[in-house]
Amino acid sequence: MKRPLEGLIVLEFCQFLAGPLAGLKLADLGARVIKIERPVKGEACRQLAIKNLFVENDSLLFHTINRDKESYAADLKNPEDLERVKKLIAKADIMTHNFRPGVMEKIGLDFESAKAINPKIIYGVVTGYGDKGPWANKPGQDLLVQSLSGLTQLTGTKNDGPVPFGLSVADTMCGNHLAQGLLAALLKRAKTGKGVLVEVSLLESTLDLQFEVLTTYLNDGARLPQRSAVRGSGHAYLSAPYGIYHTADGYLALAMGNLHNIAAAIGCDISEHFAESSSWFDKRDEIGVLFSGIIVQKNTEEWIYILEHAGVWCARVLNYQEVFHQDAVKQAEAIQSVKTSQNTEIKTTRSPIKINESRLYSAKSAPKVGAGNTLINQEFNLENI
Missing domain, CATH: 3.30.1540.10 (formyl-coa transferase, domain 3)
Structure with missing residues (x-):
């Protein structure tokens, strides 16, 4: 089955969760996603583990978020590597990054610079709290964002104190919002022929996640949510017996x-x-x-x-x-197996989207650092820089 985004090239200058999650969603839909990573060590998420689980020296978490991508190792402080990356930008449809505010400007790969290289580039940026303002340089980490957005006041009982979600909900929502914005930008570019800047932040995504309860708060005299004292109550704003x-x-x-x-x-x-x-x-x-x-x-x-x-x-x-013993879950076929370059099998989830009644599966695991350099150098004529 031909996937909707086949033929699109995405350059991913992202690390950890939100930005790479957006790249994963695009890859599932058929885009060619090339991670631009520092040589040897690669992006930092390769060593960020959940439950200290690793597969062939990279964290299982990294494999979870970066399957079906290619890796191109480049030192952006090296003039020759930077020139190669700029040539890739000239051929790309989308590029994304989640560097701290000011970093890409210093390198010369900010939106205006990228647009000078490729006027049709769609440029996606993930920040923690926006690129301006008093929180612009705060660490964009999931638990911190949950705490700063009010999210931790919704779960548990009124006697529990703040309770964070047991998963990276800020990163997940932000990554999905970035993917949504990039897809909308593709439609915009198809109409105008011009590049588009797409910006998301963990804070704004986490506020948007709470749109139901925040709307209630804003229209209810600014009264704080009141969690039930009964353990197991599932919603600060819903009546019994929920x-x-x-x-x-x-x-x-x-x-x-x-x-x-x-x-x-x-x-x-x-x-x-x-x-x-x-x-x-x-x-x-x-x-x-x-x-x-x-x-x-x-x-x-x-x-x-x-x-x-x-x-x-x-x-x-x-x-x-x-x-996983439920027939409904088995029939959903939500789990797939991917294989590493050394033939190690990893079980993970698949895209939840169906296209023309076909589920979207991927056989490729996350790449080794720089595994795509030789092929990409040849394909894009980058050897002689």
Whole structure:
């Protein structure tokens, strides 16, 4: 199957997560993504590991984010290497970077300089907090951005203090926003024939992630979110019974719904104290405690049978081992295997997008540093600089 972005060349001057994630999304859609890396050591994420897992001297995390890319090793402080990179820019469709503000200007590869080389270049920039302002030089790190954006005030109970997400949510959202902006820029360039500058920041992406609750805050007298005191409550702004409950043998998730219908299904009479829907938010802690005392008396499967037959939105709460035993997950075929140059197999996720009913798979793992230099030098006539 021919993929939508086949024939496009992307030069990725990015490291760590957000920028390379955008490159991964473009590669999944068929773009040729060439990582421009420093010689020998490559980009810093090669040594940034989750759970200290490495594959052939590079972190498993690096392999996760950089599969199906090529690597071109270049020292941007070396005039000859820099000239080779400029020749690549002249042939590229997109280039991305997440250097600190001012770095690309100093090298001579900022947007205006790149546009002088290639007037049609689409130029993507990732920063932590924008390139100007009091936070411009702060470290753009995921936990720090979660903390500075208010995100840590939404999860857990009101007695927990701030609770961060258990994944790199700022980087992930920002990488997806960059990919979205680059795709929009391709359409813009097709109409105008001119280069486009696309800028995203971890802070703005994380604020945008909270668009529902921030809109509530801004239109509710600037009152802070109030998390429930009941453990398992899933949303600072939603009424009971939304959340996760202990059962006799596990956990059960209850989504939003008519509280009277849900109470009737579990055999709980709330008519005396919680008859009006206006009380379902203000009294959610009391309702949560009441429901918890009933739900814990039966097994999860018993509740699933009872609640689904009553039309109540509910689900089992699964761990990873249980997730991958589910027929629905197996049918989604969300996992793929990629192989390194030394034939080591790595299992990872695939693109969640289908094109013309076809899933997008990739067989190539992340490249070794500079593995593409010989081929790229020959293809783009870079040997004689």
